[in-house]
Amino acid sequence: MLINGMVEPCSVSTDLPIIISWLDEAFEQASYSIQVTDESGTLLFQEEKQTSVRKATIKLSPSTExxxxxxxxxxxxxREKTKRNFSSRFTTISQGIKKAEWITRLDHPIAKEATYFRDNPTIILSKxxxxDSQIKNAWIDLCGLGYYTLFINGERVGNDYLNNDVTNYDKVVYYDTYEISDFLTIGENLVAVELGNGWYNPAPINILGKYNVRKQLSxxxxxxxxxxxxxxxxxxRWQLSTDGSWRSSEGNILMNNLFVGEKVTDQIRKKNDKTVKIPGPSGVLTPSSIPKIQRVEKCLPKRTTCLGDKVIVDFGEIISGQIDFIVSKKFTGKIIMNYSEELSNEKTLDFSSTISGAYGITDHELGITPNQRIIQSDTLEKNKQADFHFSNQYTYHSFRYVELIFNEPIVFEEVIQDLSAFRVHTNVEAITEFDSSSPILNNLWRVGLQTRLNNIHSYFEDCTRERFGYGGDIVALIDSHLYSIDGSNLLKKVLIDFINDQTIEGGIPATAPFVGIMTNGPSNKAGAIDWQLVLPTIANKLIEFYDETQFVRQFTSSLIKHIRYLLSFDFDYVKMCSLGDWGSIDEKRDGLVITSPDQEFCSACSYSIILQEYLAVMEQLSEDALVQQLVKKIAEVNQTILTTYYRPEEGCFGEGTQSSYIFAIKAKLLDRKKQSDLAEQLAQLIERTGGIISAGIFGMSWVYDQLQRFGYxxxxxxxxxxxxxxxxxxxxxxxxxxxxxxxxxDQQSTYNGSLNHAMFSSYSAWMVKQFLGISFPEGIFKKVVIRPQTELPVEKVTGSFKTPYGKIQLQWKKVEEMIIGEIVLPKNISYEMSFSSEDWQIEEHVQEREEHQELLLKMTRK
Incomplete structure (x- = not known):
């Protein structure tokens, strides 16, 4: 049973409706009843319904203090009157944190940018x-900016890292709630919170050589x-809140920055500083509702190369994560750890794919110059003759190789023990399993999912080099997210991120949080039109796939404001405000300007596509007047595009690139017959180029469904x-x-890129829909359509997909001249079998399994 999408949450607001959902794939539900009681047993809510729907909305009295x-x-x-009972609990929010004060250590205010990288130990605040008596319940509500770690009596609370949901802190500040009664004892208890810089105190570096995020972020x-x-x-009951009576001290991390790394010492100064209260950010304190960032997998080195005072450790593949090891008491001195995704040669790291930018400052004391390139690096200064455990806390790196440089030649095995790395990302649940007889398909699935997970840290990032939440990348990957992870709560949070950064005029930025990027944007702080497509796309997916119409409806005014903004531009201007099919193999570069194939035509299509996406949203929200206005505007825009760019003698648009065909079909510029002709020409063009699909991130995302729809x-x-x-x-x-x-x-890309970048993993949704044959055209709470593509040259496929009704399991294989398969469905799920041929024979069985029933479909075809 989930309450607001979480298991037994500790921060539920009763000011809003509470969503309770449940899963019992073994039970064929005909009705349900729900009761909500308080600790005294008083009945507060009761509901009974004759329905198979596994979600209920309850309303309680507003939250108390x-x-x-x-x-x-x-x-x-x-229907047979059999009964199944379940129970759960939830804890409401407290108003206590809103009465607390923001506090920090008194040493200096926001430091000068030029001294950012000098030693400034992490802040530890404690109480x-x-x-004097036993505790029944205990909670702590807290937010530490930029990142925080909570300790009680020296023990770390929770398994969360890089803890704080990144957002625009001027609009909202997310806090966490932990139930801590198990950590407390009778007598003295020490509550301590260590603070890292995170995104709240970022470095003044010039990311991509030009974006100093300190100038844009809160x-x-x-x-x-x-x-x-x-x-x-x-x-x-009693409460204890942060105020000036909390003690301040210093941690052993002397410098920490997300893009650079950490400097750590084993000598902590025994110094108590004064604690002071400060205003803090202006955002509304709001309980977090997304999964936390965690260490999800431990990785061991595959090879170690010792080169005197230097050791290169190879983990076999690129990891987004943190390093962890023990340094023996035998060693004292300095260890520098450099991280890279590739090697120049066996002895030298190549940092070109991980360099985020330049330092942008001059610090003569540290030898830093403005144009000095940043590499991901940690430093350990070990002074004591005692074992020391080094482990990243407030940074993460993208690396396959770690270079450890010692101040003198060492015997590696004697100095470093238990070296490992941890993959670190928002711990969203993977809902799909895929395996087949094709090793490359299996690798495609694994690599696509892993690369997307590598780049989720409380929002969807593009890569670990930039770590920006680009709207365009989200649009390109959203279907693959839907068909591989449970991302509903995360999508809600990201929708709010973009709305919180909406411009005064109504535009949507290229990234959320806004970091200053306005390339090809139509107005101040707004992103290119294809990047602004993120807002209606997320809204549409939340409505259509997750049945979250009520959630989206509360942002209707912001959505309409964005539509009015889009409609305010003259078409001849707005058609230029796009990046086209970004990332295409066919892109060209002229100095600092990168041009996508058929950029002007694809940009014009982007304007039509964003209006069509909004049309679908407004139809769901029953905004009839705006629907009519959008229908009229889309017809006008498409007619203008046809008049300007269509070449009827060739039957194509613009320059006739792959991207232009894909965008034309996506924008529905022609009727279905002519769209079919476009798809045929696109297929022929791909074949003439050796089977290479050269589209960029949008075209690559859309081409799978488009070519599939027309039989290619x-x-x-x-x-x-x-x-x-x-x-x-x-x-x-x-x-x-x-x-x-x-x-x-035999040629270079237009610019050096990240080797840990998710934007081309959009094929994953197609793999689920085609090889597993599982799709939800009406949303995940409606019927599942099952249609595995057994005609493709794959001998065997097995996999599963977890739905709100339970897990769908599927397998099929080719045996001699037959295809045989089994599909196991939750007994209560609605399904439709859809095959391109009538040669299939389907047998339906109800089977008993561990005291519950499943629906077993056996399929055969000669």
Whole structure:
């Protein structure tokens, strides 16, 4: 049972409707009843419904001042009157944190940019709690900016890292709630919070050589707001909030920055500083509702090369994560750790794919110059003759190789023990499993999913070099997210991120949070039109796929403001405000200007596409007047595009590139018959170029469904499974990740890109829909359509997809001249079998399995 999408959450607001959903794939539900009671057993809510829907909305009285625990009793009944009972609990939010004060250590205000990289130990703020009796319940609400780690009595609370949901802190500040009664004892208890810089105190570096995010983000000195609430066995309650009485001290991390790394020492100065209160950011304190960033997988080195005072450790594939090891007491001195995704040669790291920019400042003391390129690097200064555990805390790196440089030659095995790395990302649930007889398909699935996960850290990033939340990348990958992870709560948060950074005029920025990028944007702080497509796209997917119409409806005014903004431009101007099919193999460069293929035509199509996306949203929100206005405007825009760019004698648009065909079909410029002709010409063009699909991130995302719809699945299969030099296989064979560009034989890409970049992983949704044959055209809460593409040259496919009704499991294989398969469905799911041929025989069985029933479909075809 999930409450607002979480298991037994500790921060539920009763000011808003509460969504309770449940999963029992073994039970054929005909009705349900729900009761909500408080700790005294008083009934507060009751509902009974005759329905198979597994979601209910409850409304309680507005939240009180303190945390309250509520209990949910759920009873399901079948048509045969059998009954299943479930129970859960949730805790409401407390108002205590809103009465607390933002506090920090008194040493200096926001430091000068020129001294940012000098030693400035992490801030530790602590408070002693004296408990004279046993505690029944205890909670802490807290937010530490930029990142924080919570300790109670020296023990780390939770498994979360890089903790704080990144957003525009001037608009919203997300806080976390932990139930901490198990950490407390009678007597003295020490609550301590360490603060890292994170995105709230970013470095003044020039990312991509020009974007100093300190000039755009809501920034400040690392600070804490927190409230501890305790309930004794006898029922007495009391709260303790952050104020000037908390103690301040220093941690052992002397410098920390997301893009650079950390400098750590084993000598902590025993110094207590004064604690002061400060205003803090102006954003509304809001409970977090997304999964936390965690260490999700431990990775061990594959090879170690010792070169005197230097050791190069190879982890076998690129990791987005943190390093962890123990330094023996035998060693004292300095260790520098440099990180890279590739090597120049066996002895030298190549940093070109991970350099985020230049320092942008002069610091003579540290030898830093403005144009000095930044590499990802950590430093350990070890002074004591005792074992020391080094582990990243407030940074993460993108690396396959780690170079450890010692101040003298060493015997590596004697100095470094238990060296490992951890993959670190927002711990969203992977809902799809895929395996087949094709190793390259299996690698495609694994690498696509892993690269996307590598670049999720409380929002969807493009890569670990830039770490920006680009709207265009989100649009290109959204279907693959829907068909591989449970991302509903994360998508809601990202939708709010973009709305919070909406411009005064109504435009949407290229990234959220806004970092200053306005390339080809139509107005101040707004992104290119194809990047602004992110707002209606997320809104549409939340409505259509996740049935979240009510959630989206609360932002109707912001969506309409964006539509009015889009409609305010003259078409001849707005058609230029786009980047076209960004990232295409066919792009060209002239100095600093990169031009996508058929950029003007594709940009014009982007304007039509964003209006069509909004048309779908407004139809769902029943904004009838605006629907009519959009219908009229789209017809006018498409007619103008036809008049300007269509070449009827060739039957194509613009220059006739692959991107132009894909954008034309996506924008629905022609009727279905002529769209079919466009698809045929596109297929022929791909074949003439050796089967290479050269589209950029948007075209590559849309081409799978477009060519599939018109019967060209073989071309897609050949492209995905190609072993040629220019292919997906060549892209990830060495790195285990996808990159920003396809490898070009005998020529350079238009610019150096990241080797850990997710924007071309859009094929994943197509793999689920075609090989597993699982799709949800009406949304994940409606019926599943099952249509595996067994005609493609794959001998065997197995996999599963977790739905709100349970897990769908599927397998099929080719045996001699037959195809046989099984599909196991939750007994209560609605499904439709859809095959291109009538030769299939389907047998339906109900099977007993571990005290529950499943629906088993056996399919055969000669």
């Amino acid at each position: 303190a945390h309250q625990v509520f209990f949910v009793q759920l009873s399901l009944r079948s 002693t709690l004296q408990l 920034i400040g000195k690392p600070c804490l707001i927190a409230s501890v609430e305790l309930e004794e066995i006898e029922g007495k 699945k073989e071309i897609l299969f050949s492209w995905l499974t190609s072993l040629e030099p220019l292919s997906y296989h060549s892209m990830f064979a060495e790195t285990g990740t996808l990159s920003e560009h396809f490898p070009l034989q």
